[in-house]
Amino acid sequence: xxxxxxxxxxxxxxxEKNSIKVLNLEGYLDAxxxxxxxxxxxxxxxxxxxxxxxNMKNLSYISSAGFGVFMAFVDEVRKNxxxxxxxxxxKKIDEIFELLGFKHIFETYKDDDTAIKSxxxxxxxxxxxxxxx
Amino acid sequence: MxxxxxxxxxxxSHFIQQILLALGLSFILLAITLVxxxxxxxxxxxVSGIVVTAxxxxxxxxxxxxxxxxxxxxxxxIKFISIFLLPLVGISFAFKNFINLQKExxxxxxxxxSDIVLTNVYCLIYIFLASVxxxxxxxxxxxxxxxxxxxxxxxxxxxxxxxxxxxGVLENIAFLPQILLIIQLLLFMWIxxxxxWVIGLPKRExxxxxxxxxxxxxxxxxxxxxxxxxxxxxxMKFYSSFLFSFTHFYFQPFLIVYLLFAFGSAxxxxxxxxxxxxxxxxxxxxxxxxxxxxxxLDVKEFSETALGIAMEITNSKSAWIELELPTGVxxxxxxxxxxxxxxxxxxxxxxxxxxxxxxFKGRYLTENFEGKNILVISLITHGKNFGFMYLxxxxxxxxxxEINLSLALxxxxxxxVENSRxxxxxxxxxxxxxxxxxxRQMQNRxxxxxLPTSDKFxxxxxxxxxxxxxxxxxxxxxxxNNNISVIVADVSGKGVSAAFYMAQIKGIFQSLAKVYPKxxxxxxxxxxIVFSQVDRKFFITLVYAYFDLKNNIVQIARAxxxxxxxxxxxxxxxxxxxxxxxxxxQTDLLKxxxxxxxxxxxxxxxxVFYSDGVVEAMNERNEEFGYERLxxxxxxxxxxxxxxIVKAILDNVVNHQGKANQIDDITVLVVKWKK
Numbered sequence: 104x105x106x107x108x109x110x111x112x113x114x115x116x117x118x119e120k121n122s123i124k125v126l127n128l129e130g131y132l133d134a135x136x137x138x139x140x141x142x143x144x145x146x147x148x149x150x151x152x153x154x155x156x157x158n159m160k161n162l163s164y165i166s167s168a169g170f171g172v173f174m175a176f177v178d179e180v181r182k183n184x185x186x187x188x189x190x191x192x193x194k195k196i197d198e199i200f201e202l203l204g205f206k207h208i209f210e211t212y213k214d215d216d217t218a219i220k221s222x223x224x225x226x227x228x229x230x231x232x233x234x235x236x
Numbered sequence: 237m238x239x240x241x242x243x244x245x246x247x248x249s250h251f252i253q254q255i256l257l258a259l260g261l262s263f264i265l266l267a268i269t270l271v272x273x274x275x276x277x278x279x280x281x282x283v284s285g286i287v288v289t290a291x292x293x294x295x296x297x298x299x300x301x302x303x304x305x306x307x308x309x310x311x312x313x314i315k316f317i318s319i320f321l322l323p324l325v326g327i328s329f330a331f332k333n334f335i336n337l338q339k340e341x342x343x344x345x346x347x348x349x350s351d352i353v354l355t356n357v358y359c360l361i362y363i364f365l366a367s368v369x370x371x372x373x374x375x376x377x378x379x380x381x382x383x384x385x386x387x388x389x390x391x392x393x394x395x396x397x398x399x400x401x402x403x404g405v406l407e408n409i410a411f412l413p414q415i416l417l418i419i420q421l422l423l424f425m426w427i428x429x430x431x432x433w434v435i436g437l438p439k440r441e442x443x444x445x446x447x448x449x450x451x452x453x454x455x456x457x458x459x460x461x462x463x464x465x466x467x468x469x470x471x472m473k474f475y476s477s478f479l480f481s482f483t484h485f486y487f488q489p490f491l492i493v494y495l496l497f498a499f500g501s502a503x504x505x506x507x508x509x510x511x512x513x514x515x516x517x518x519x520x521x522x523x524x525x526x527x528x529x530x531x532x533l534d535v536k537e538f539s540e541t542a543l544g545i546a547m548e549i550t551n552s553k554s555a556w557i558e559l560e561l562p563t564g565v566x567x568x569x570x571x572x573x574x575x576x577x578x579x580x581x582x583x584x585x586x587x588x589x590x591x592x593x594x595x596f597k598g599r600y601l602t603e604n605f606e607g608k609n610i611l612v613i614s615l616i617t618h619g620k621n622f623g624f625m626y627l628x629x630x631x632x633x634x635x636x637x638e639i640n641l642s643l644a645l646x647x648x649x650x651x652x653v654e655n656s657r658x659x660x661x662x663x664x665x666x667x668x669x670x671x672x673x674x675x676r677q678m679q680n681r682x683x684x685x686x687l688p689t690s691d692k693f694x695x696x697x698x699x700x701x702x703x704x705x706x707x708x709x710x711x712x713x714x715x716x717n718n719n720i721s722v723i724v725a726d727v728s729g730k731g732v733s734a735a736f737y738m739a740q741i742k743g744i745f746q747s748l749a750k751v752y753p754k755x756x757x758x759x760x761x762x763x764x765i766v767f768s769q770v771d772r773k774f775f776i777t778l779v780y781a782y783f784d785l786k787n788n789i790v791q792i793a794r795a796x797x798x799x800x801x802x803x804x805x806x807x808x809x810x811x812x813x814x815x816x817x818x819x820x821x822q823t824d825l826l827k828x829x830x831x832x833x834x835x836x837x838x839x840x841x842x843x844v845f846y847s848d849g850v851v852e853a854m855n856e857r858n859e860e861f862g863y864e865r866l867x868x869x870x871x872x873x874x875x876x877x878x879x880x881i882v883k884a885i886l887d888n889v890v891n892h893q894g895k896a897n898q899i900d901d902i903t904v905l906v907v908k909w910k911k
Contacts, residue, residue: 133899134704134730141773166900167707167728171773174820178772195860199848203777203796204816207829 115143123219124152129161132169141172148176153185156218160191170205177208186210186225190218254298261291266356269475273345273352285400285478288363292482295367303371310433311441313376314448314498317369317491321455324365328459331358332466337474344474355471359479362472366483373491380432388427395423396486400478420485424493431494434501436516439509445502449495456492460484517549518641535559538652539568543625546645550611550638552627559615559623559653580610584626587612596621599643602634609633613646617654625649668704671732675705678735682742688712688720692785695722696878697905698886700849706901707734708847711742713749719785721749721758724845724905725778726797737774741766755780755793755832759818763795763826766819775819779845781907788909790843792833796820798851801866802835803842803874808867811835842874842881843907849900853889856896861889878908 113136116127124147132140147155157173159165173187180187190212192200200206212218264287272280306313335354336347346352378385399406399416406412434445458464473480505512543555556569583605591601596614603610611634615623625646627634634642679701687695697710707727714720723745727737744765752758758780766776777796784790792800796817799810815830837843846866853861865888873884885904 166730167726167775167777168730168773171728171775174775175771175773202798204814204820204829207816207825208820 113140115140117147120215120219121223123154123156123222125156125158125215125219127158127161131164132162132172133164133166134168137166137168137172140169141175144172144176148179151183153180153183154222155180155185155187156212156215156222157187157189158191158215158218159189159193159196162193162196165196165199170203173209186222188212188218188221190215251298254294258291258294258298261287261294262356262360265291265359265475266353269352269356270349272474273349281477284476288476288479288482292363292367292479295363296371299364299368299371302368303375306372306375308379310376310379311437311444311448313372313379314445314452314495317372317376318448318452318455320365320369320372321452321459324362324369325455325458325464327358327361327365328465328468331355331468331471332464334358335467335471337467337470339470344470346471346474351471355475358468359472359475362483363479366487369491370487373494377427377494381430385427385430388423392420392423392427392486392490395420396482400481403481417485421489421493424490425497427490428494428497431498431501434498435505435512437502437505437509438513439506442502442506442509445498449499449502453492453495453499456488456495460488460492514637535561535653535656536566536568538656539649542645542649542652543569546625546627546642549641549645550627550629550634551632552611552629554628555626557615557623557625557649561622561653580605580608580628583608583610584612588624591624599646600639602639604633611639611642613642615646615650615653617650622650622653668731672704672730675730675732675735676701678732679705679709679738682735682738683709684711686712688714690718690720690785692788692909692911693783694878694908694910695905696882697903698882699904700886700890700898700902702849702898702901704730704899705732705734706730706847706849706899707738708849708901708903709738709741710845710903710905711745713746713753715750715753717786719753720783721753722781722783722845722905722907723749723778724797724800724847724903725776726847726901728773728775728777733774737776741776749780753782755782755791756827756830758782759793759795759815759830760823760827763818763821764823767822775817777817777848781843781845783907788837788911790835790837792835793830794833795826795830798846798848800846801844801870803844803870806871806874808870810863837909839909839911840875841909842870842878843909844870844881844885845903845905845907846885847901847903849898849902850885850889850904852900853893853902854896854899855892855894861892865892878906881906881908 113128113130113132116129118125118127126147128140130136177187188210189200191214192211197211200209200211210218210221212221265284268280268284268287272284306316331354335351335358337351338345338347346355374389377389399420406416434442437445462469469480469484472483539557539559543557546552547555554569556567559566559568583603587601587603587610590603591612591614594601596616599616600611600613603612607630609629609632611627611629613625613627614621615625625642627642683699687697689695695712699708699710701708707729709723709725709727711723711725712720713723725741727734727741729737744762748758748761748765752761759778762776766774775796777798779792779794779797779800781790781792781800792811792813794800794811794813794815796815799812802809802811811833813831813833816826818826820826821829851861851863851866866885869885869888870881873881876884882904885906886902889902
């Protein structure tokens with residue numbers, strides 16, 4: 104089928120709040136854009152950003168390859184007392200999270216503030232590790 | 237003897253023949269002069285004129301190989317003309333004193349025969365040297381000009397020959413010889429007016445032209461002057477008056493006129509040399525920029541070439557480019573350059589900051605650091621600065637022309653980098669297109685071609701691959717007790733990697749399902765393998781259904797996949813049992829999350845398994861097909877047979893999509909219970 108490859112935009116805006124990286128995803132996270140996003144995640148994790156909140160408020164689509172990116176880094180991040188947490192999932196993406204069983208693996212929050220606060224709680228308690236692993 | 241040797245031999249023998257001919261001719265001339273001393277008849281003048289012409293032509297032919305060295309080297313040519321004129325002056329002056337002769341009116345008489353021999357020796361040397369000079373002169377004259385100069389040259393020769401032939405008659409008419417002489421000189425000027433090669437010479441070469449042509453002219457004047465040549469030229473007249481006329485009225489005046497023009501032209505173009513040189517470099521630069529286009533694939537190579545040009549046009553001693561590529565900051569410098577940019581790191585940072593503060597206004601900035609002039613130019617495409625070009629000079633400031641040229645070049649570099657990026661992207665896309673084609677073929681072969689049949693149920697399946705291969709997969713396993721398992725899966729990722737994993741998984745499915753037919757066992761074992769073996773990014777969503785034909789029971793487990801649908805008595809039920817995709821978490825956890833659904837099936841129950849490509853299929857308005865449409869459709873068509881149901885779903889999904897691109901694979905598998 105000689106269909107041309109459709110180009111869709113994807114963008115990430117990074118904020119830093121209390122040493123927690125907040126990634127605001129926008130647009131389509133598909134097999135193509137996942138490659139770039141994986142590079143970016145790699146850089147963040149490499150530079151020691153282990154506490155990551157992914158805000159999906161403006162994300163319109165995520166493919167399995169997109170989920171794969173988070174899976175690729177979740178182990179390393181957790182090994183370093185960090186985590187990847189999600190917030191502001193649009194309804195459709197929330198459904199996919201549910202279907203995939205992603206909610207068993209990742210914590211999801213209504214908004215970024217609660218996601219960030221959950222990190223702060225963890226640092227205070229610093230206990231729940233056994234459960235995580 | 238082989239042909240090559242014989243050729244060389246031929247060439248040599250040719251040369252020897254010419255020398256022998258020249259010797260023969262000179263002996264004839266010797267004989268004529270000796271006879272002429274006793275019998276001074278004018279007929280001898282005519283004969284000797286012809287013989288001298290023949291001798292001149294022969295010698296010119298002999299010296300041709302030497303003269304050919306000055307082809308396209310006019311400055312060298314003039315240099316050697318002056319070098320060969322010097323001995324000519326020398327021998328003329330020497331023989332002036334050696335040869336004793338008496339002149340009575342127009343008649344010349346020698347004291348002894350030895351004077352005649354000396355005259356012969358002198359004239360032969362003269363002929364030889366003059367031939368060399370004449371041959372070189374012709375090369376210089378012809379350089380850079382076409383047929384026009386040859387025609388003019390032949391015209392001047394004919395004019396001279398005519399005057400020579402009718403000299404006796406013409407000399408008697410008043411003023412005519414003078415007028416003819418002026419015409420001859422005008423002819424020379426006409427020929428010499430165009431000297432194209434002088435303009436393009438660098439300054440140094442022009443000075444050389446001035447020097448050599450001055451000496452050559454000076455020597456030619458000396459040769460014309462009776463004070464220098466005296467008896468020698470008188471002797472030459474005796475030897476052959478034609479030779480005397482040719483050298484004194486044709487060749488040397490011609491040489492002087494031409495050299496005068498060359499000298500004048502060199503002086504005239506001297507002040508404009510620098511401008512001319514710059515224009516030439518500009519042209520050369522343009523040409524080179526053209527060549528750059530061919531190198532767009534390699535940013536490094538391209539940048540280095542461009543820097544080489546930038547250095548040349550600005551006379552900089554050092555140059556480099558700093559590019560902010562997606563892969564990081566790259567510094568390229570011209571290969572001929574020292575590592576100045578390492579020494580100047582601090583200064584460069586200062587300039588860059590200053591430049592950034594000005595928002596790259598004017599696109600360039602010049603700074604001076606301890607005698608070093610640094611020019612920084614920002615590289616811009618689509619209004620975005622993505623790097624800098626640096627040029628460093630230690631002596632002079634950068635002038636406006638240099639800056640403008642550098643700016644133009646910086647534009648070229650910017651375009652080149654952008655082009656390179658675009659081409660890389662294009663190549664990448666092309667590669668992906670091929671990859672997808674390959675992946676599609678792989679997927680097509682992996683998917684089961686056989687459909688299990690039974691009197692208990694009917695199965696139909698349809699599959700529409702997306703252009704990029706979504707990773708959908710389905711399979712059937714027939715167990716020993718005739719029970720069957722149905723798998724509908726979606727492997728994460730796209731393209732070849734998805735197809736590759738699919739191939740791996742097919743083997744695992746087939747062998748595992750036979751040993752562990754129960755859904756939870758199957759999923760656990762599968763997860764064990766996938767979680768431990770495969771890349772972390774990779775996971776599979778799937779629905780596994782195990783049909784117990786004897787008891788009409790189906791056990792279904794869902795691992796992250798779109799929930800299967802049971803249509804029972806016209807009612808649509810989603811079998812949304814809890815589950816998690818395979819390969820995401822450890823098996824212990826997975827076992828906790830995944831729950832199996834057990835259903836008793838009865839006649840006309842319809843089970844629909846599908847991939848997310850069905851509900852996520854989008855139309856041009858970005859509306860998904862969605863669950864509602866699917867439910868509604870199933871309510872309408874569930875009474876039909878499995879094949880018709882599959883077709884109805886697919887038709888509706890494709891119809892919904894319209895002209896929009898299919899993003900993901902679409903798989904629909906329907907099982908309809910018959911008993």
